[in-house]
Amino acid sequence: GAVVSQHPSWVICKSGTSVKIECRSLDFQATTMFWYRQFPKQSLMLMATSNEGSKATYEQGVEKDKFLINHASLTLSTLTVTSAHPEDSSFYICSARDGWETLSYEQYFGPGTRLTVT
Amino acid sequence: AQTVTQSQPEMSVQEAETVTLSCTYDTSESDYYLFWYKQPPSRQMILVIRQEAYKQQNATENRFSVNFQKAAKSFSLKISDSQLGDAAMYFCAYRRLIQGAQKLVFGQGTRLTINP
Numbered sequence: 032g033a034v035v036s037q038h039p040s041w042v043i044c045k046s047g048t049s050v051k052i053e054c055r056s057l058d059f060q061a062t063t064m065f066w067y068r069q070f071p072k073q074s075l076m077l078m079a080t081s082n083e084g085s086k087a088t089y090e091q092g093v094e095k096d097k098f099l100i101n102h103a104s105l106t107l108s109t110l111t112v113t114s115a116h117p118e119d120s121s122f123y124i125c126s127a128r129d130g131w132e133t134l135s136y137e138q139y140f141g142p143g144t145r146l147t148v149t
Numbered sequence: 150a151q152t153v154t155q156s157q158p159e160m161s162v163q164e165a166e167t168v169t170l171s172c173t174y175d176t177s178e179s180d181y182y183l184f185w186y187k188q189p190p191s192r193q194m195i196l197v198i199r200q201e202a203y204k205q206q207n208a209t210e211n212r213f214s215v216n217f218q219k220a221a222k223s224f225s226l227k228i229s230d231s232q233l234g235d236a237a238m239y240f241c242a243y244r245r246l247i248q249g250a251q252k253l254v255f256g257q258g259t260r261l262t263i264n265p
Contacts, residue, residue, distance in 0.1 A: 063250075063251070065253075069192075073257075073258075074240060074255045074256065074257050074258050075194075075240070075253075075255045076255075077252060077253070077254075080250055080252070088250065122192060124192075124194065126194075126253075128251070136251070137196075138244075138251075138253065140193065140194035140195075142191070142192070142193045143192045143193070
C-alpha cells in the first residue's frame, strides 16, 4: 500500500511558541490531505481537509488561525500550531488520498505526531 | 448528522477464539463506505476491512469478516482465530461525500485484549 510519513514523530515545545508538523505522501500524489486530532483513549476527530493549491476547509470549532494548514504540493502538507498552549497537547494524525472525488478512493494514514506543550 | 456508535469500549478474547465487535451507524444515504481500522500501540492506523454499501455480500479478509446489515445500519467485525497481534483499538468508520468533500466519521473505538 501507499506510504504516508509524518515528521516529527514527537515534539515538545514551550507555551507560546509555534510548531510545524509535516505530512508527506512518499509514493503517490495526494490530491487531498486530512488532519485529525486524537486525545488519549479517544477517537480521531477531523480538524481540516486540504486540497493541493487551495485553502484548507476547517471543521466546525477548529480555529483556523491557530491551526494553519498548507498544502503547497501534491506530496506535502504542513500543520502549524501557532502560539501553542498546554491544551493543544495531543496526537495529530494526517491522512492522504490519491483519488478524485469519488467514494472508491483509498485513504492512507501517517504514523502520527505527539505534541507536548509545556 | 452522521454518527457511528461502538457500544463496547473494551472486549477481551482468548487466543485462538473468535470475537465480534459491534458498530452501528446513522445515515439517510444509500451510497457510502464502511471501514474497520485497527490502531495498535504504535498508534499507526491500519485498514482492516471495508464494505461498500451497495454490495450485499459481506466483505472478508483472511481471519476478518464483517456482518453488514444495511437495513439495521449495523456493521460488526468478526475476528476468527484471534492472535496476540490482534490486540489493539478498533475503530469503525463511515465515509460519504458531504458537500463535495469525502469525510470519514469514526466511532468511539473498542479496545481489544487478547488473553494468551
